[in-house]
Amino acid sequence: MSTVATIIDRTPATPAYRQLQVHLDQHHHIAWCYMQPVERPCFTTAVLDELNHWVDHLSDNAERLGMRYHVTASTIPGTFNLGGDLDLFGSLVQAQDRAGLLAYGRKCIDALYGNIQHFGSPLTTISLVQGSALGGGFETALSSDVLIAERGAQMGFPEILFNLFPGMGAYSLLSRKLGAKQAERMILSGDLYGAEDLHEMGLVDVLAQPGEGDLAVYDYVKRENRARNGFRALRRVRDTLDPISYQELLDTVEIWVDTALSLDQRDLRMMQRLVSRQHQRGAAAA
Numbered sequence: 001m002s003t004v005a006t007i008i009d010r011t012p013a014t015p016a017y018r019q020l021q022v023h024l025d026q027h028h029h030i031a032w033c034y035m036q037p038v039e040r041p042c043f044t045t046a047v048l049d050e051l052n053h054w055v056d057h058l059s060d061n062a063e064r065l066g067m068r069y070h071v072t073a074s075t076i077p078g079t080f081n082l083g084g085d086l087d088l089f090g091s092l093v094q095a096q097d098r099a100g101l102l103a104y105g106r107k108c109i110d111a112l113y114g115n116i117q118h119f120g121s122p123l124t125t126i127s128l129v130q131g132s133a134l135g136g137g138f139e140t141a142l143s144s145d146v147l148i149a150e151r152g153a154q155m156g157f158p159e160i161l162f163n164l165f166p167g168m169g170a171y172s173l174l175s176r177k178l179g180a181k182q183a184e185r186m187i188l189s190g191d192l193y194g195a196e197d198l199h200e201m202g203l204v205d206v207l208a209q210p211g212e213g214d215l216a217v218y219d220y221v222k223r224e225n226r227a228r229n230g231f232r233a234l235r236r237v238r239d240t241l242d243p244i245s246y247q248e249l250l251d252t253v254e255i256w257v258d259t260a261l262s263l264d265q266r267d268l269r270m271m272q273r274l275v276s277r278q279h280q281r282g283a284a285a286a
Contacts, residue, residue, distance in 0.1 A: 019036060020047075021036050024065060029066055030067065031123075033072050034075045036075040040085075040278045040281065042081060043136050045088070055114030058114075062119050063121050070126065080140075082132060084136045086278060090275065098257055101260055108168040109249040112143050113246050122232055124235075129141050131154075132154050132155070148213060149207060151207055152195065154195070157190065168256070171252065172248055172249060176244070177203060
């Protein structure tokens with residue numbers, strides 16, 4: 001998290017969380033949600049439970065609190081989010097626990113859909129990526145109206161490396177932003193993309209200098225506020241003509257679960273290598 005954030009007028013938001021750090025900037029009408037996973041910088045069930053509680057809280061209170069913007073970011077230096085809890089995936093696949101995988105997938109899309117739907121209010125949603133955003137982390141970043149990334153940040157979908165695919169919204173989001181063919185190409189490549197490349201592709205809306213992501217958020221808010229009525233109207237048109245439904249996300253999760261259950265031992269060993277990286281990042285952050 002940039003030190004800039006500590007000098008901006010903010011009021012602590014309620015409720016208090018362990019896996020998240022949430023603030024309300026009443027002066028600029030911005031609700032901030034920083035992910036701060038206690039164990040590993042990925043979407044553990046504990047992180048997802050708190051995210052979904054925050055989604056419900058903001059959906060009920062955003063307009064009353066006068067919020068116009070919501071920012072998703074991370075407190076972990078160099079990491080936005082490394083995606084799904086691969087350790088949990090592996091154990092559920094080994095146990096052939098379809099119900100467990102489906103329950104996890106639903107928690108993921110519940111949080112994602114809340115952001116896609118602007119928390120049921122006229123909020124502009126913003127993702128601030130200041131490091132690595134992989135798998136579900138990249139899906140989360142893409143689910144906002146505006147993606148701001150610092151130069152040097154990397155994003156991508158590594159799931160194909162262990163014979164799976166990102167099943168919590170990647171195709172739905174990418175196909176609408178890039179077209180179906182380019183979405184498939186990106187997902188199947190398993191490649192990491194720099195923020196600069198993604199900006200050229202149109203996925204990153206604002207490029208910020210390293211350490212200046214928070215300032216870039218406030219610059220963007222100032223710019224949108226000059227024509228906020230027009231910005232909001234255009235997003236309503238987009239959401240009306242090309243909506244992402246909850247059922248679409250759920251259908252994709254069902255396919256993801258069935259695909260995960262068919263992974264073999266070789267795939268699971270590859271997944272375990274990525275689990276080790278998640279643990280290493282978590283230890284470094286701690």
